[in-house]
Amino acid sequence: MKNFLKKIWKWIDDRSGISESILPVITHPVPPRAKWSYVFGSATLFCFLLQVITGVALSLLYQPSSKEAYQSLQFITNQAKFGNVLRGIHYFGASAMIILVGLHMMRTYITASYKYPREMNWISGVFLLIFTIFMGFTGQLLRWDSNGVWSSVVAAQQLGRVPFVGEYLARLLLGGNTIGGQTLSRFYSYHVFIVPAFIFLFVAFHLYLVIRNGISEPPKAGRMVDPKTYRSWYQNLLKRKGVPFWPDAAWRDIIVSAFIIIAIIALAVLFGAPALTTPPDPSMVQTSPNPDWYMIPFFALFALMPHKIESIAMLLGPLLTIILLFSIPFISHKGERSPLKRPWAMFGVICVFVFVISLLVIGLQASWSPNFNTKPLPLTDIKSSNPDSTIVKGVHLFYAKGCQYCHTINHYGGKAGPNLTTVGNRLSIEELKVRIVNGGKNMPSFGGILSKEDLNNIVSFLHSQN
Amino acid sequence: MNDQLENEEISRRKFFMKLSLGLAGLSAAVAAVPVISAVLAPLLESKAQKWRTVGKLNDFKINTTNLVTFINADPEPYAGITAKSAAWLRRSSDTNFIAFAANCTHLGCPVRWEKDAHLFMCPCHGGVYYADGSVAAGPPPKPLTRYQVRVFKNEVQIKTAPLPITSIGASKSQPA
Numbered sequence: 001m002k003n004f005l006k007k008i009w010k011w012i013d014d015r016s017g018i019s020e021s022i023l024p025v026i027t028h029p030v031p032p033r034a035k036w037s038y039v040f041g042s043a044t045l046f047c048f049l050l051q052v053i054t055g056v057a058l059s060l061l062y063q064p065s066s067k068e069a070y071q072s073l074q075f076i077t078n079q080a081k082f083g084n085v086l087r088g089i090h091y092f093g094a095s096a097m098i099i100l101v102g103l104h105m106m107r108t109y110i111t112a113s114y115k116y117p118r119e120m121n122w123i124s125g126v127f128l129l130i131f132t133i134f135m136g137f138t139g140q141l142l143r144w145d146s147n148g149v150w151s152s153v154v155a156a157q158q159l160g161r162v163p164f165v166g167e168y169l170a171r172l173l174l175g176g177n178t179i180g181g182q183t184l185s186r187f188y189s190y191h192v193f194i195v196p197a198f199i200f201l202f203v204a205f206h207l208y209l210v211i212r213n214g215i216s217e218p219p220k221a222g223r224m225v226d227p228k229t230y231r232s233w234y235q236n237l238l239k240r241k242g243v244p245f246w247p248d249a250a251w252r253d254i255i256v257s258a259f260i261i262i263a264i265i266a267l268a269v270l271f272g273a274p275a276l277t278t279p280p281d282p283s284m285v286q287t288s289p290n291p292d293w294y295m296i297p298f299f300a301l302f303a304l305m306p307h308k309i310e311s312i313a314m315l316l317g318p319l320l321t322i323i324l325l326f327s328i329p330f331i332s333h334k335g336e337r338s339p340l341k342r343p344w345a346m347f348g349v350i351c352v353f354v355f356v357i358s359l360l361v362i363g364l365q366a367s368w369s370p371n372f373n374t375k376p377l378p379l380t381d382i383k384s385s386n387p388d389s390t391i392v393k394g395v396h397l398f399y400a401k402g403c404q405y406c407h408t409i410n411h412y413g414g415k416a417g418p419n420l421t422t423v424g425n426r427l428s429i430e431e432l433k434v435r436i437v438n439g440g441k442n443m444p445s446f447g448g449i450l451s452k453e454d455l456n457n458i459v460s461f462l463h464s465q466n
Numbered sequence: 467m468n469d470q471l472e473n474e475e476i477s478r479r480k481f482f483m484k485l486s487l488g489l490a491g492l493s494a495a496v497a498a499v500p501v502i503s504a505v506l507a508p509l510l511e512s513k514a515q516k517w518r519t520v521g522k523l524n525d526f527k528i529n530t531t532n533l534v535t536f537i538n539a540d541p542e543p544y545a546g547i548t549a550k551s552a553a554w555l556r557r558s559s560d561t562n563f564i565a566f567a568a569n570c571t572h573l574g575c576p577v578r579w580e581k582d583a584h585l586f587m588c589p590c591h592g593g594v595y596y597a598d599g600s601v602a603a604g605p606p607p608k609p610l611t612r613y614q615v616r617v618f619k620n621e622v623q624i625k626t627a628p629l630p631i632t633s634i635g636a637s638k639s640q641p642a
Contacts, residue, residue: 067546149548153574153629154590160631168509170631176508177628180549181542186508283535283552285568285576288589302573303591307605311634368592368604372578402583406592416592444594444602449584 029242030249031217031234037111038215040104042253043260045203047097050261051135054090055192061086062142064188066181069144070279077273088268091292094139096264098294101132109328109349112337113216116227119329121213124206126325131199133294138191140292144184145277150289152183153282161314179282214238219337227334288372293364297356300363370405371414381410383424384464394461397454401446409465417443424466432459514539517616517623526557526622531579531597534565539626553613553624554579554586556597565613565624566599571632572606586610608636 013019061080063072076083105125108114114122137155141148156170175182214234243249278287291299305313339346376399384391398404406416427435436455439445450458503510520534534555541549552568554577566586570577575590585602586595594603599610611630616623 065544065546066548067544150575153569156629157572157574157632161634163634166633167631171508171628172506174508174629176511177513178538178551179629180538181545182508183548279547281547281550283533283550283568285533285552285578287576289575299590303605305605307607310605311607311632311636315634369589370587370592370594372587372589400582402580402585402587405580405583405587439602442592442603444585444596448596 025211026246026250027244028211028214029238030215030245031237032241032243033218034215034249035218036252036256037107038249039253039256040100040107041210042250043257044097044100044104045207046257046261047093047100047264048199048203050093050264051090051097052196054086054093055196057086058090059192064142064184064192066144066179066184066280069142069184070276073143073145073276077276084272085265085268087273088271089265090139091274092264092267092271094136095292095294096260097132098136100260101129105129106349106353110339110346111216111219112225112332112339112342112345114329114333115225115335115337116230116333118209118213118216119333121206121209122329123326124202124209126322127202128199128206129325130322131195131202134195135191135199136292136294138187138195140295141187142184142191143274143276144280146280146284146287147277147289147291148184149179149280149282150287151291151295152179152187154289158314161311163315216337219339221336221338221340223337225334225337288369290366293360296363297359300359300366303366303368304359304362365415367415369414370402370416372405374399374404374413377404377409377412381412382461382464383422383466384461387461387464390457390460391464394457394459397450397458398461401450401454401458403458406443420462420465422465424463427462429459429463432462512540513628516540516626517618518626519618519621519623520553520555521622523617523620523622526555526563528557528559531556531581533568533579534622534624536624536626551626551629552576554610555615555622555624561617563615563617563622564599565615566610567613567627567630569611569630570606571601571608571610571630571636572604574629574632577610607632 058076061072061076061083063069073087076087078084080086108122108125137151141151141155152174156174159169159173160166162169171177173186174180175186217234217237274292278284301317302310302314336342377395379387379392379395382391382395387395398407398409404413406414407418407420408415409419409421423432433455435443436450436458437445437447439447446455516539518536520536526532532555533552535550535552537549538545538551554566554568556564556566558564566577568576570588570590570593572588572591572593575588575593577586577588577593577595579586584597586597586599588594588604588606592604593601593606595606595610596602599612601607601609613627614625616625
């Protein structure tokens with residue numbers, strides 16, 4: 001029996017040439033001492049495969065229709081066997097891919113692996129980064145709850161800032177003049193057919209380049225990359241010290257990837273899929289759209305940019321970032337690769353890292369948004385121990401007139417404006433009136449909104465906060 | 467004689483090469499027509515606008531702002547609830563109505579009317595507008611977009627319009 005199976009395999013292998021073409025690829029020599037920092041690319045690849053498989057499984061249960069997607073998601077989440085876990089894996093897998101793509105890119109930059117002859121590896125990698133972010137964005141949108149609807153509107157608005165053709169691009173993205181039947185169909189097509197096709201193509205190209213140019217040897221301070229001699233030097237290195245990729249180097253890739261995939265599944269089992277918000281009804285306005293965490297830095301940037309330059313920055317920001325990323329291997333393609341000898345490059349990468357993480361942290365707090373959920377300030381939490389009727393009225397008005405959406409007093413309220421717990425120490429009655437009536441830098445003027453009596457009550461309350 | 471034959475042979479080969487490339491190009495171009503049409507479909511659809519009744523005249527008190535919902539001009543039969551749009555309708559006098567699109571002009575999030583504060587507020591990035599739709603605070607580059615509104619046979623009607631998209635040159639001044 002065993003011999004018979006062996007014969008069959010030999011026949012298949014002879015006629016198809018599997019061992020002949022695959023073996024040299026998986027056992028190709030790689031530089032020695034390429035250790036744990038080289039695992040991010042393969043981990044990203046395995047996460048991508050996990051996304052493909054769970055994505056195909058989800059598509060068996062999902063209805064890509066503006067009308068019915070929400071119901072099918074409820075079915076997947078609440079009724080389908082393991083449906084909630086399946087959605088969870090796809091969600092945490094997406095998160096892992098974003099993180100790993102980022103780490104892989106940072107590692108490549110830190111060790112300057114993009115230098116000669118691997119410029120094209122970097123460029124195809126930038127394409128893959130863009131596709132991954134696009135997949136993340138469209139993926140959270142296919143969740144087609146109110147967040148999905150408003151994410152598509154927000155994206156259309158950003159495209160609308162493109163000069164001359166912005167309006168057309170926005171309508172193309174939405175699939176019409178308004179949200180409607182075609183909106184989700186188009187996003188589904190982007191997420192499931194078009195962009196994955198490009199990802200497969202670019203992953204194949206990226207891997208082909210890894211084989212063609214070889215993985216970069218770990219850098220050493222003082223060892224320069226010289227395009228004239230590098231290739232022969234590298235071949236020589238492989239001949240003298242190279243080790244076969246499988247199994248000498250690949251075991252690390254597989255251990256890390258397996259660990260990450262197990263972690264993703266564990267998270268999915270523990271936490272399940274992200275909860276669905278309200279139905280995708282564009283006429284339901286009592287909703288606070290919020291993107292998934294990996295989109296939060298962009299979201300935060302839009303709140304924090306100076307408003308005057310924002311429309312231009314919305315257009316130029318992404319454009320310049322992409323141009324810069326593409327031009328990195330052309331700005332410096334030879335010379336030093338060691339991070340120890342490239343202090344400015346290291347400074348840059350730390351700045352970008354801190355910038356993105358800060359935006360994420362600030363964005364999760366979203367203190368610029370009015371706090372619509374704030375509860376009325378109880379009289380026990382004000383400074384005045386024996387409040388008269390004007391102060392009591394002022395406390396109620398402070399809540400009713402929306403002041404508390406943006407201003408905090410004693411942990412009650414929003415953070416868009418200054419904390420007013422002790423405002424009585426800072427401003428006189430007259431100053432308070434002027435501020436409220438005229439508004440300020442980022443505060444509406446309430447002159448036309450409040451009656452004189454209301455104004456006096458609010459001011460007497462605020463002045464008692466000292 | 468032989469030379470001539472050879473030249474002819476080469477030109478025949480060239481001819482077939484050009485023919486094959488030309489035909490391949492033609493077939494690709496013809497197949498691309500319906501594909502590109504599908505890609506551009508949203509731009510090719512009708513721009514019809516329709517008056518939609520959103521309530522009776524008496525439903526709206528003077529100096530109040532209310533949420534009204536209506537069905538878009540030409541929804542696909544399979545659009546379901548996504549065919550709906552919302553507007554904030556303000557009755558400013560006996561005969562005067564203003565209808566604001568519910569979309570913030572910053573990034574399109576749904577603004578809500580806070581009736582005691584007399585302000586429209588956006589949950590996304592803190593955009594605030596006064597009752598007349600002008601910008602009160604936050605990042606919005608221009609006032610809330612307006613729909614056309616009319617009173618017809620004692621009914622208040624709103625004219626459907628495309629989702630407002632803010633362009634790069636938007637300014638804070640009130641639209642005419």
